[in-house]
Amino acid sequence: MTGMLVALPALMPLLAAGVSLLVSRIQHAQRLVSIGVLSVVVADAAVLLGVADARGAVVLRLGGYPPPAGITLVADRLSALMLLVSAVVTLVVLLYALGQRVSDYGRAATTSFHPVYLVLSAGVMLAYLTGDLFTLFVAFELMLTASYVLITRGVTADRVRAAMTYVITGLTSTLLLITLIALVYAATGTVNLADLGEKLAGVDPTTRGALSLLFLTVIGIKAAVVPLHFWLPDSYPTAPAPVTAVFAGLLTKVGVYALIRVQTAVFAHQQAWQVLLVAALVTMVIGALGAVAQDDVNRMLSFLLVSHIGYMLFGLGLFSTAGLTGAILYALHHITVQAGLFLVLGLVARHTGATSLRRMPGGVARQRPGLAVLFAVGAINLAGLPPLSGFLAKVTLLRGGAASGTEMGVVLAGAAVAVSFVTLYALARVWVIAFWGSGKEGSADAERSGQLSPVMTAACAVLVGAGVAMAALAGPLSAVADRAAHSVLDVTSYRSAVLGGDR
Amino acid sequence: MPINITLVVVLGVLYGAGFYLLMQRSLMRVLLGIVLVGHGANLFLQAAGGPAGSPAKAGTAIGAVSDPLPQAMALTAIVITFAVTVLLLALAYRASVLLDDDEVQDDVEDRRIREAPESEDEPASVISLREEQR
Numbered sequence: 001m002t003g004m005l006v007a008l009p010a011l012m013p014l015l016a017a018g019v020s021l022l023v024s025r026i027q028h029a030q031r032l033v034s035i036g037v038l039s040v041v042v043a044d045a046a047v048l049l050g051v052a053d054a055r056g057a058v059v060l061r062l063g064g065y066p067p068p069a070g071i072t073l074v075a076d077r078l079s080a081l082m083l084l085v086s087a088v089v090t091l092v093v094l095l096y097a098l099g100q101r102v103s104d105y106g107r108a109a110t111t112s113f114h115p116v117y118l119v120l121s122a123g124v125m126l127a128y129l130t131g132d133l134f135t136l137f138v139a140f141e142l143m144l145t146a147s148y149v150l151i152t153r154g155v156t157a158d159r160v161r162a163a164m165t166y167v168i169t170g171l172t173s174t175l176l177l178i179t180l181i182a183l184v185y186a187a188t189g190t191v192n193l194a195d196l197g198e199k200l201a202g203v204d205p206t207t208r209g210a211l212s213l214l215f216l217t218v219i220g221i222k223a224a225v226v227p228l229h230f231w232l233p234d235s236y237p238t239a240p241a242p243v244t245a246v247f248a249g250l251l252t253k254v255g256v257y258a259l260i261r262v263q264t265a266v267f268a269h270q271q272a273w274q275v276l277l278v279a280a281l282v283t284m285v286i287g288a289l290g291a292v293a294q295d296d297v298n299r300m301l302s303f304l305l306v307s308h309i310g311y312m313l314f315g316l317g318l319f320s321t322a323g324l325t326g327a328i329l330y331a332l333h334h335i336t337v338q339a340g341l342f343l344v345l346g347l348v349a350r351h352t353g354a355t356s357l358r359r360m361p362g363g364v365a366r367q368r369p370g371l372a373v374l375f376a377v378g379a380i381n382l383a384g385l386p387p388l389s390g391f392l393a394k395v396t397l398l399r400g401g402a403a404s405g406t407e408m409g410v411v412l413a414g415a416a417v418a419v420s421f422v423t424l425y426a427l428a429r430v431w432v433i434a435f436w437g438s439g440k441e442g443s444a445d446a447e448r449s450g451q452l453s454p455v456m457t458a459a460c461a462v463l464v465g466a467g468v469a470m471a472a473l474a475g476p477l478s479a480v481a482d483r484a485a486h487s488v489l490d491v492t493s494y495r496s497a498v499l500g501g502d503r
Numbered sequence: 504m505p506i507n508i509t510l511v512v513v514l515g516v517l518y519g520a521g522f523y524l525l526m527q528r529s530l531m532r533v534l535l536g537i538v539l540v541g542h543g544a545n546l547f548l549q550a551a552g553g554p555a556g557s558p559a560k561a562g563t564a565i566g567a568v569s570d571p572l573p574q575a576m577a578l579t580a581i582v583i584t585f586a587v588t589v590l591l592l593a594l595a596y597r598a599s600v601l602l603d604d605d606e607v608q609d610d611v612e613d614r615r616i617r618e619a620p621e622s623e624d625e626p627a628s629v630i631s632l633r634e635e636q637r
Contacts, residue, residue, distance in 0.1 A: 141583050157601045178544035186551040234610040
C-alpha cells in the first residue's frame with residue numbers, strides 16, 4: 001500500500017495532464033483538475049515524508065521486476081523532503097498563475113498552460129523519486145520539454161531569441177547525459193543507482209573519476225554551475241513571472257538533488273571533493289558579482305540564483321554529514337524563497353510597469369506597503385540575516401565548513417559570508433530604487449495596473465511565509481535534515497533497501 | 504570486451520561533426536549538429552550493450568542473445584530526441600518569421616550592461632544591434 005504512494009506524485013500529474021487536454025474547453029474543470037491533483041500530491045508527499053522518516057526508504061518495484069533489471073522508485077527522507085517542498089511551491093505558483101490569468105484575460109484564456117504545467121510537475125516529482133539513471137534522464141526530459149514549451153508560449157521576438165539559447169543548451173546537456181549513461185552501462189552493465197554503487201567500486205578509479213566528472217558537467221549545465229550558467233540569466237527573465245518562479249525554484253534544485261543523490265550513492269566519495277568545492281566557490285562569487293552589475297531586477301535575481309547554487313555545492317562537496325545537512329536545508333530554503341521573490345517582483349513589475357531599475361519610478365513602499373513587507377522579508381531571508389530560514393541553512397553550512405578542518409572548507413565558509421553581504425547589497429539596491437522615493441513619475445503606470453489580485457498577493461505571502469515557518473520549526477526541520485543527510489551518506493542501507501537482502 | 508573499431512570511428516565522426524555544427528551561428532546548422540550528436544549518443548547506447556548476439560527465438564540460451572536493456576533505452580532516447588528536434592524545428596521557423604533570419608543571437612542585455620556601466624543612454628552599437636534584430 002505504501003508502495004503506491006511513491007508512484008502517485010509522478011503518475012497523477014501526468015494522467016491529469018491528459019484529462020486537462022480533454023476538458024480544455026471547460027475552464028473551470030481544467031482549474032479544478034490542476035489544483036486538485038497538485039493538492040493531492042502535497043498530501044501524498046507529506047505522508048511519504050512521515051513514513052520514510054519513521055520506517056526508512058519506501059521502495060516500489062514497477063512491474064514487480066527484481067531491482068537491477070526493472071524500474072524502481074525510491075522515496076527516502078531526502079527525496080520526500082524535496083518532494084514536499086516542491087509540491088507546495090508548484091501548487092502555490094499555480095494559484096498565482098491562475099490569479100494572473102484571471103486578472104489579465106478574464107475567462108477567455110488559452111488552455112495549453114495547464115497540461116504543460118502538470119507535465120512539468122510530473123517530471124520534477126519523478127526526478128526526486130527515481131532509483132535509476134535512465135529514469136532520471138526521462139524525468140529530466142519530461143521536465144525540460146515542458147519547460148521549453150512554457151518558455152516559448154506567447155512568443156515575442158525577444159522570447160524566441162532567449163528560448164533558442166535555453167533549448168539548445170538544454171538539449172546539449174541531454175545528449176551528454178545519454179552519452180554518460182552509455183559509458184556507465186559499458187563499464188558496469190547496470191543503470192540502477194544502488195546496483196551501480198556496488199559495481200562501480202570494482203571499476204578502475206580513473207574511469208570512475210572520469211564518469212563522476214562527466215556527471216558533474218552534465219548536471220552542472222542543468223543546475224547552472226559557473227562556468228556553465230551563461231544560459232540562465234539570459235533566458236529565465238524573459239518568461240512570465242510564475243513560469244520564471246517555478247523554473248528558478250525547482251529546475252536548478254532538481255539538478256542539485258540529482259548531484260547529491262548520484263555523487264553519494266553511486267560515486268561514494270569518501271572525503272571532500274576539491275573539484276566540486278572550487279566550482280562552488282567560483283559559482284558563489286561570480287553569480288553574486290554578476291547580480292550587482294545588473295539593471296533588470298529579474299536578471300539580478302537570476303544571477304543571485306546562480307550564486308546560491310554555490311552554497312548547495314559547498315555543502316555537498318564536503319561529503320560530511322554536517323555539510324550535507326546544510327546543503328539539504330539550503331535547498332529547501334532556497335526553493336521557497338527564490339520562487340517567492342520572483343513572484344513578488346512580478347507583482348512589483350505589474351504595479352510599476354517596469355523591470356529595469358533605471359526606469360523604476362520608486363515609491364512602491366508607500367503605495368503598496370504589503371508588497372514592500374513581502375519583498376523585505378524575502379530579501380532578508382535570501383541574504384541570510386537572522387532569524388529566518390536562510391540564516392538557519394547558512395549557519396549549518398558554515399558549521400559544516402568549519403568542522404571539515406580543511407583549508408578549502410574554511411575558505412568557502414569565509415566566501416559564503418562575503419557573498420551573503422554582496423547578496424544583501426544587490427537586494428538593498430532594489431529596495432532603495434524601487435521601494436523608496438516619491439514615485440510620482442510612475443503614477444500613470446500605477447493607475448493602469450489597477451488593483452493587485454488578492455490571490456496573487458496571497459500566493460506570494462505563502463511562499464515568503466514559508467521561510468518564516470521554516471525558521472519557527474528550525475528544531476524539527478534541522479533534525480529531519482540531519483537524519484536525511486545521515487541516510488544519504490549511509491549507502492549500505494540505501495542499497496539493501498533498494499536491492500533487498502543484507503549488504 | 505573486444506572493441507569494434509568501425510563503431511568507434513563512426514561514433515567519433517558523429518560526435519566531432521555534431522559538436523562542430525553546434526558551435527555555429529545558424530540555428531539550422533545547430534539543429535543538424537544536435538541531430539548528429541543525438542544519433543551518436545543513441546548508437547553509443549547500442550554499442551554499450553556489447554557485441555551482437557543470436558536472434559531471440561524459442562530455444563536460444565539466455566546468454567546468447569544480445570542485451571535488450573540498452574536497446575530499450577536507445578528506443579526511448581530516439582523518441583525523445585526526435586520529439587525535441589521537431590520542437591526545435593518549429594522554434595527555428597518561428598525565429599525566421601519573427602527575426603527574419605535564423606541566427607542564434609547574443610544576449611543583448613548583457614552587452615548593454617557591459618558597454619554602458621554608468622551612462623543613462625544606450626551606446627550606439629547596442630542600438631544598432633537592437634535594430635538589426637527587428
